[in-house]
Amino acid sequence: EVQLVESGGGLVKPGGSLRLSCAASGFTFSSYSMNWVRQAPGKGLEWVSSISSSSSYIYYADSVKGRFTISRDNAKNSLYLQMNSLRAEDTAVYYCARDRGGYCSSTSCYAVDMDVWGKGTTVTVSS
Amino acid sequence: DVVMTQSPLSLPVTLGQPASISCRSSQSLVYSDGNTYLNWFQQRPGQSPRRLIYKVSNRDSGVPDRFSGSGSGTDFTLKISRVEAEDVGVYYCMQGTHWPRVTFGQGTRLEIK
Numbered sequence: 063e064v065q066l067v068e069s070g071g072g073l074v075k076p077g078g079s080l081r082l083s084c085a086a087s088g089f090t091f092s093s094y095s096m097n098w099v100r101q102a103p104g105k106g107l108e109w110v111s112s113i114s115s116s117s118s119y120i121y122y123a124d125s126v127k128g129r130f131t132i133s134r135d136n137a138k139n140s141l142y143l144q145m146n147s148l149r150a151e152d153t154a155v156y157y158c159a160r161d162r163g164g165y166c167s168s169t170s171c172y173a174v175d176m177d178v179w180g181k182g183t184t185v186t187v188s189s
Numbered sequence: 190d191v192v193m194t195q196s197p198l199s200l201p202v203t204l205g206q207p208a209s210i211s212c213r214s215s216q217s218l219v220y221s222d223g224n225t226y227l228n229w230f231q232q233r234p235g236q237s238p239r240r241l242i243y244k245v246s247n248r249d250s251g252v253p254d255r256f257s258g259s260g261s262g263t264d265f266t267l268k269i270s271r272v273e274a275e276d277v278g279v280y281y282c283m284q285g286t287h288w289p290r291v292t293f294g295q296g297t298r299l300e301i302k
Contacts, residue, residue, distance in 0.1 A: 106294070106296045107230075107296075112289055123290075157237055170222065173222075173226040173286050173288055174226065175226060176240065177249070182237050
């Protein structure tokens with residue numbers, strides 16, 4: 063069974079840091095791009111960051127650029143999101159999502175599809 | 190960024206009746222490979238999003254056939270032929286064409302009348 067399990071969320075003060083993890087199982091993790099998507103309380107979905115299978119393509123939303131860092135360890139089937147300089151507006155449930163696209167090969171580029179999502183981990187930024 | 194606009198934002202439906210949600214994009218969603226990367230997601234209360242439809246009209250595995258997607262270019266629709274109690278939740282459209290800046294609609298809350 064394809065599964066994504068996020069962890070690492072919690073309560074942090076403004077200006078603090080957190081590192082989120084996403085453990086993948088049931089598929090060949092190293093063959094897929096991955097995304098982080100967040101959802102503020104009572105709000106809609108916002109794409110945060112993406113990383114291609116070999117980490118060659120990394121992208122961030124403007125709202126987190128310079129503060130968040132996405133990474134992955136294909137040997138450990140794991141995706142990470144290092145979040146620094148956290149703000150109240152970063153309070154949200156953070157989901158990881160698998161993707162077959164979001165990268166370019168030598169001949170073609172592949173669009174994003176986000177087919178499988180985890181259950182999410184909650185980040186609360188408050189003093 | 191491509192703006193995705195859903196309507197209605199709230200959708201009360203009687204059990205067994207049809208439902209329809211519209212999603213419009215501010216730019217064409219046709220990708221260079223000729224496909225259109227418009228997905229529909231369902232988020233039941235307290236759960237994470239689940240993809241129902243990909244590339245406009247393809248149902249994901251395990252999705253009941255009462256769900257269907259249609260549209261082209263900038264105008265898309267999700268239809269539920271006969272609403273069941275388990276369909277309650279929020280529905281989002283998402284464009285993946287103009288990556289990496291993937292964008293979602295605001296969400297449509299479906300409730301039972």
